[in-house]
Amino acid sequence: MVLNPVLGKLVSKRVVLASASPRRQEILTNVGLRFEVVPSWFKETLEKSAFAAPYEYAVETAKQKALEVANRMHVKHLRTPDVVIGADTIVTVDEQILEKPVDKQDAYRMLSRLSGKEHSVFTGVAIIHCHSKDNHLETEITDFYEETKVKFSDLSEELLWEYIHSGEPMDKAGGYGIQALGGMLVEYVHGDFLNVVGFPLNHFCKKLAELYYPPPKHNVQHKKYDSIPSVDTFENLSDGESESSNFTEHKGASKLDSSGMCSSGAIYKSESSSSVRTGFIVPLENQNGVLKSAAKVPSKILDLMDGFRASKALFVASKLKMFDHLRAKGPLKAVDIANEVGTSVCGTERLLDACAALGLLEKTPQGYSNTDSANTYLTSDGEYSLHGYIIHSNDHLWPLFTNLESAVKEGSRQNHRAFGKKEEDLFKDYYQSQEVKQRFMAAMHSIAHLTARDVATAFDLSQFKSACDLGGCTGALAHELVQIYPNLKVTVFDLPEVIANTSYFQPSGQHTAPVTFVSGDFFKDNLPEADLYILSRVLHDWPDEKVHVLLSKISAVCKPGCGILLAEMVLDDEKKIRSTALLQSLNMLVQTEGKERSGSEYQHLLEQHGFTNVKIRLTGNLLDAILCVKT
Numbered sequence: 081m082v083l084n085p086v087l088g089k090l091v092s093k094r095v096v097l098a099s100a101s102p103r104r105q106e107i108l109t110n111v112g113l114r115f116e117v118v119p120s121w122f123k124e125t126l127e128k129s130a131f132a133a134p135y136e137y138a139v140e141t142a143k144q145k146a147l148e149v150a151n152r153m154h155v156k157h158l159r160t161p162d163v164v165i166g167a168d169t170i171v172t173v174d175e176q177i178l179e180k181p182v183d184k185q186d187a188y189r190m191l192s193r194l195s196g197k198e199h200s201v202f203t204g205v206a207i208i209h210c211h212s213k214d215n216h217l218e219t220e221i222t223d224f225y226e227e228t229k230v231k232f233s234d235l236s237e238e239l240l241w242e243y244i245h246s247g248e249p250m251d252k253a254g255g256y257g258i259q260a261l262g263g264m265l266v267e268y269v270h271g272d273f274l275n276v277v278g279f280p281l282n283h284f285c286k287k288l289a290e291l292y293y294p295p296p297k298h299n300v301q302h303k304k305y306d307s308i309p310s311v312d313t314f315e316n317l318s319d320g321e322s323e324s325s326n327f328t329e330h331k332g333a334s335k336l337d338s339s340g341m342c343s344s345g346a347i348y349k350s351e352s353s354s355s356v357r358t359g360f361i362v363p364l365e366n367q368n369g370v371l372k373s374a375a376k377v378p379s380k381i382l383d384l385m386d387g388f389r390a391s392k393a394l395f396v397a398s399k400l401k402m403f404d405h406l407r408a409k410g411p412l413k414a415v416d417i418a419n420e421v422g423t424s425v426c427g428t429e430r431l432l433d434a435c436a437a438l439g440l441l442e443k444t445p446q447g448y449s450n451t452d453s454a455n456t457y458l459t460s461d462g463e464y465s466l467h468g469y470i471i472h473s474n475d476h477l478w479p480l481f482t483n484l485e486s487a488v489k490e491g492s493r494q495n496h497r498a499f500g501k502k503e504e505d506l507f508k509d510y511y512q513s514q515e516v517k518q519r520f521m522a523a524m525h526s527i528a529h530l531t532a533r534d535v536a537t538a539f540d541l542s543q544f545k546s547a548c549d550l551g552g553c554t555g556a557l558a559h560e561l562v563q564i565y566p567n568l569k570v571t572v573f574d575l576p577e578v579i580a581n582t583s584y585f586q587p588s589g590q591h592t593a594p595v596t597f598v599s600g601d602f603f604k605d606n607l608p609e610a611d612l613y614i615l616s617r618v619l620h621d622w623p624d625e626k627v628h629v630l631l632s633k634i635s636a637v638c639k640p641g642c643g644i645l646l647a648e649m650v651l652d653d654e655k656k657i658r659s660t661a662l663l664q665s666l667n668m669l670v671q672t673e674g675k676e677r678s679g680s681e682y683q684h685l686l687e688q689h690g691f692t693n694v695k696i697r698l699t700g701n702l703l704d705a706i707l708c709v710k711t
């Protein structure tokens with residue numbers, strides 16, 4: 081059974097798991113799926129009696145969880161995901177639905193009902209494909225459920241209470257976790273074990289196979305997949321979006337010669353049906369209607385091998401301001417863009433084609449034009465422009481990353497190798513020349529502006545009357561905060577060379593909100609007074625010793641009840657799931673003495689300085705938020 085091609089269909093898509101369940105995250109991570117986690121805010125309060133069968137309740141809840149996230153991401157983050165996955169697990173016994181226990185007594189009630197009996201565990205799953213059309217969210221929903229039967233032994237009172245006191249039951253449907261201590265209560269399991277743990281992986285893969293490789297009409301034999309089909313039973317690879325990834329897979333596996341014959345022996349044809357992009361190459365069927373393609377393609381590894389090419393294509397198109405030209409004058413032919421930006425026609429055409437295949441541009445007979453997201457994120461003055469960060473990535477991070485090997489060997493930053501400097505002070509590098517400083521500030525502004533709303537609304541901050549954003553740079557977060565909390569006064573505190581250059585980044589046409597800029601060095605100078613200190617992408621620049629210096633300084637001026645709001649990429653505690661944040665930590669290695677940290681590492685640092693009640697919110701955006709209060 082070849083699983084890769086099924087999950088491989090999701091490789092090129094932005095996949096979001098709308099669930100806080102660590103079990104679900106682990107199940108999907110373990111099979112190599114790359115996804116973001118955006119826990120759903122949908123409250124599990126649907127009227128159970130309104131559903132004819134318990135599984136209908138689970139499916140509807142899964143659907144609502146996923147839809148809430150799809151809508152929120154579309155509206156709030158302007159980042160429509162391609163696929164959102166939601167799930168809901170319930171336990172049913174004697175026609176009663178059991179969800180997670182609310183307290184220990186509730187856990188006791190649930191577990192005593194399950195004692196000595198067989199019960200069912202249902203997980204409802206919703207797979208939502210999203211498209212943004214004219215700024216409206218369009219969704220295609222696929223849902224299903226899986227049932228597993230579980231029988232418990234007779235449980236003594238003593239065993240029950242010992243289990244309850246272990247704390248394990250509290251965040252689990254039916255009040256037990258079969259994967260851990262709860263496994264000791266179980267006599268037998270009939271069905272998919274992972275379904276009990278929260279995600280029916282096998283059924284999920286079958287659904288993906290049905291979705292992405294619909295069975296051929298002429299071949300009844302293949303109409304139903306009783307198992308996940310291996311690639312040599314896939315007969316239709318013509319699903320619009322992921323053509324490019326298919327193409328990459330086959331291209332990587334075998335070379336075409338001029339006759340269309342692959343070196344591996346598979347024959348390819350050029351498909352021109354209306355549902356398929358012209359020129360897309362699909363494998364031919366043999367006489368039995370079975371594909372002859374190379375089955376085992378490590379598509380994830382191939383994508384990673386190619387990752388730098390895609391990044392560089394994006395960087396160069398941005399640097400040449402192609403997205404700006406296309407927004408102003410598109411659709412344009414390659415020759416016109418080449419003339420506009422002064423590049424070769426053949427090189428420009430290849431770059432534009434690559435960008436179109438990567439989904440950044442649209443290519444029609446009229447020429448190339450920007451996609452909606454290129455207009456929003458890639459033009460230099462788009463509403464949520466990432467242009468600044470892209471240029472910083474090209475000019476600054478790229479040379480540093482080419483020295484990653486040395487950074488890993490030496491365990492230290494590589495500015496000297498990349499830029500020939502032995503500068504000890506991190507920010508002196510950035511502020512040495514006006515050009516580099518502005519590039520760096522534009523990069524920081526890009527990310528701060530993109531994430532500001534999610535950071536500002538991650539917690540209710542209305543109890544704070546004054547805030548000081550330490551290292552707040554251009555004030556992007558400060559401006560968002562004063563919009564959301566009209567009674568809040570925000571001071572942006574940053575180095576004099578930064579503060580002197582903030583005017584270019586101030587929002588235009590906005591009534592002057594109470595944001596004040598103060599220059600200083602938070603390690604050396606007195607901090608402005610405030611109820612709330614904000615550190616956004618600051619602590620990750622520094623090693624623990626420096627973090628302690630800064631936190632103790634803040635703690636010294638904080639009265640009880642005052643708080644700290646951190647905005648950082650938060651790693652999962654085991655440091656194995658959040659690849660974007662883990663790569664960001666490598667990014668810190670090549671250029672700073674800092675690193676990304678997990679939620680519990682931040683909590684530990686903060687608690688040592690008297691900041692307690694540490695709350696962590698994963699926002700689903702590039703920065704997460706942590707709030708704590710001085711006690």
Ligand SMILES: Cc1cn([C@H]2C[C@H](O)[C@@H](COP(=O)(O)OP(=O)(O)OP(=O)(O)O)O2)c(=O)[nH]c1=O
Nearest residue numbers: 099100101168169252253256257258276277278
């Ligand atoms: C029965 C059983 C459930 N569970 C878990 C799976 C689910 O995480 C949880 C059921 O609650 P759910 O409401 O399905 O999920 P959740 O609250 O954990 O996450 P979210 O709503 O954000 O998706 O119970 C186990 O881990 N082991 C078990 O044996």
